Amino acid sequence: MFGAILWTMSETAVKIQNVSVTLGKHFEALRNVNVELPVGKVVGFIGPSGAGKTTLMRSIVGRQKLHQGKITIFGNPAGTSKLRDQISYMTQEPSVYTDLTVRENLVYFATVFGVPKHEVAKAVDDILQTVDLTPQSSQLVEDVSGGQKQRVSLAIALIGRPKLMVLDEPTVGLDPVLRDQLWNLFRKLAQQGTTLIISSHVMDEAERCEDLLLIRDGKILAHASPKDICKQTATSSVEQAFLKLVGKQ
Amino acid sequence: MSLRKILATMRRVLRQLSHDHRSMAMIILIPVILLTLLKYVFNDKPQMFNGVAPLLLGIFPLFMMFLVTSITTLRERRSGTLDRLMTYPMAKLDLVFGYALAFSIVGFVQALVTTGLTLGLLDVVIMGGTLPILITAVLAAFLGTSLGLFVSAFARNEFQAVQLVMPILMPQVLLCGLFVARDQMARPLELLSDVFPLTYSVDAMRQAAMNPTWTGDLTRNMLIVLGCGIAALILGSITIRRQET
Numbered sequence: 491m492f493g494a495i496l497w498t499m500s501e502t503a504v505k506i507q508n509v510s511v512t513l514g515k516h517f518e519a520l521r522n523v524n525v526e527l528p529v530g531k532v533v534g535f536i537g538p539s540g541a542g543k544t545t546l547m548r549s550i551v552g553r554q555k556l557h558q559g560k561i562t563i564f565g566n567p568a569g570t571s572k573l574r575d576q577i578s579y580m581t582q583e584p585s586v587y588t589d590l591t592v593r594e595n596l597v598y599f600a601t602v603f604g605v606p607k608h609e610v611a612k613a614v615d616d617i618l619q620t621v622d623l624t625p626q627s628s629q630l631v632e633d634v635s636g637g638q639k640q641r642v643s644l645a646i647a648l649i650g651r652p653k654l655m656v657l658d659e660p661t662v663g664l665d666p667v668l669r670d671q672l673w674n675l676f677r678k679l680a681q682q683g684t685t686l687i688i689s690s691h692v693m694d695e696a697e698r699c700e701d702l703l704l705i706r707d708g709k710i711l712a713h714a715s716p717k718d719i720c721k722q723t724a725t726s727s728v729e730q731a732f733l734k735l736v737g738k739q
Numbered sequence: 740m741s742l743r744k745i746l747a748t749m750r751r752v753l754r755q756l757s758h759d760h761r762s763m764a765m766i767i768l769i770p771v772i773l774l775t776l777l778k779y780v781f782n783d784k785p786q787m788f789n790g791v792a793p794l795l796l797g798i799f800p801l802f803m804m805f806l807v808t809s810i811t812t813l814r815e816r817r818s819g820t821l822d823r824l825m826t827y828p829m830a831k832l833d834l835v836f837g838y839a840l841a842f843s844i845v846g847f848v849q850a851l852v853t854t855g856l857t858l859g860l861l862d863v864v865i866m867g868g869t870l871p872i873l874i875t876a877v878l879a880a881f882l883g884t885s886l887g888l889f890v891s892a893f894a895r896n897e898f899q900a901v902q903l904v905m906p907i908l909m910p911q912v913l914l915c916g917l918f919v920a921r922d923q924m925a926r927p928l929e930l931l932s933d934v935f936p937l938t939y940s941v942d943a944m945r946q947a948a949m950n951p952t953w954t955g956d957l958t959r960n961m962l963i964v965l966g967c968g969i970a971a972l973i974l975g976s977i978t979i980r981r982q983e984t
Contacts, residue, residue, distance in 0.1 A: 585819025601747040
């Protein structure tokens with residue numbers, strides 16, 4: 491049993507080697523990033539806005555061209571077609587069809603993801619329940635609240651039980667109760683073997699992650715569990731640790 | 740490519756439109772209203788109206804589908820949904836064909852209503868019957884969709900997309916033979932009209948209106964419109980990028 495634990499711990503979901511990305515002509519969004527992310531963990535990308543979190547996420551899902559280095563996901567280069575039914579990506583702005591109902595959105599994305607026809611209805615029902623949107627299912631997305639839109643976008647990322655979920659600020663702007671529910675969901679998914687990458691610029695969310703990447707100016711300041719990061723910096727919260735690390739630079 | 744994903748995209752686009760009652764009403768009714776208006780413009784010259792109306796049936800679907808598609812696909816590009824779809828196991832052509840199919844169907848419905856009105860109530864006589872008219876109208880709608888999809892890549896916002904109608908479609912309308920027969924225009928203009936796809940859609944309508952039999956020219960014109968549509972569609976799919984720099 492001990493061996494099994496060691497094995498899962500050593501398995502790598504995402505391997506990022508010497509990755510640099512320049513946006514536009516001069517903006518170095520990522521500077522020589524080297525990181526390995528384990529399977530089955532909730533990994534937090536924490537840093538101020540403009541730090542490079544979104545660029546790193548886009549690079550992982552294969553939407554961003556790398557100017558240097560490489561990213562491997564479950565052993566395959568990021569962006570290859572083989573990976574497309576294994577990962578899901580939730581962008582920061584809710585990327586949903588506002589002129590469709592909540593359910594129509596989910597049905598479409600489920601079909602495109604390749605969920606078998608006879609399973610689509612059930613899968614959509616389950617996900618609606620998970621994100622607490624069953625009562626809104628036949629409303630047009632443009633008529634639901636901002637937080638609900640956000641959840642529709644998250645619901646789409648849950649479709650098809652992808653092995654890697656990349657979620658850009660999924661809980662920002664949600665009420666505390668719902669936020670707590672979603673974090674429980676993220677932990678549950680991780681326990682079942684899903685790897686989750688979650689970005690946030692809110693430091694208290696960092697404490698909820700099992701593994702943390704502190705990002706600033708396109709560089710990784712620290713990579714460890716919240717506990718270890720606090721220990722290494724002799725601080726009592728991730729926020730303090732972050733400030734201390736930034737000060738040291 | 741996957742037929743299931745093409746059809747899912749087609750259904751999705753049609754649903755989006757169907758939730759927007761006002762747009763649907765405008766797509767179907769505006770050509771009807773314009774044609775009726777024109778009928779009264781040519782009040783004492785029914786002969787002339789009879790000559791012009793069929794040609795407009797080849798222009799309206801192209802115009803309207805161009806507008807609707809360029810805005811819809813621009814929204815798709817800018818709202819993040821395209822970002823999302825490009826990380827999905829979906830071929831770019833699945834998306835593009837889904838769009839083309841959806842708007843061709845809308846074009847067909849529009850053509851049914853417009854043709855029905857033109858032939859039934861506005862007393863326009865078409866020698867070749869309704870079938871070639873309907874086919875040409877659907878092909879024109881398809882061409883409009885493909886051009887709109889392609890052109891949306893060059894617009895950064897809806898304002899630009901709408902304005903692109905003027906430089907891209909208006910010259911084609913001016914030169915297509917609606918105002919002055921093409922062989923009576925200056926040679927350079929005639930040559931220019933030869934490379935404009937709209938010309939062939941209008942020519943096909945003219946063939947269908949004037950010849951009681953299905954001519955080889957009619958088939959040729961239809962195939963050119965179809966071919967240009969397919970080419971624009973493929974170009975459009977190339978403008979969709981899996982990966983951004």
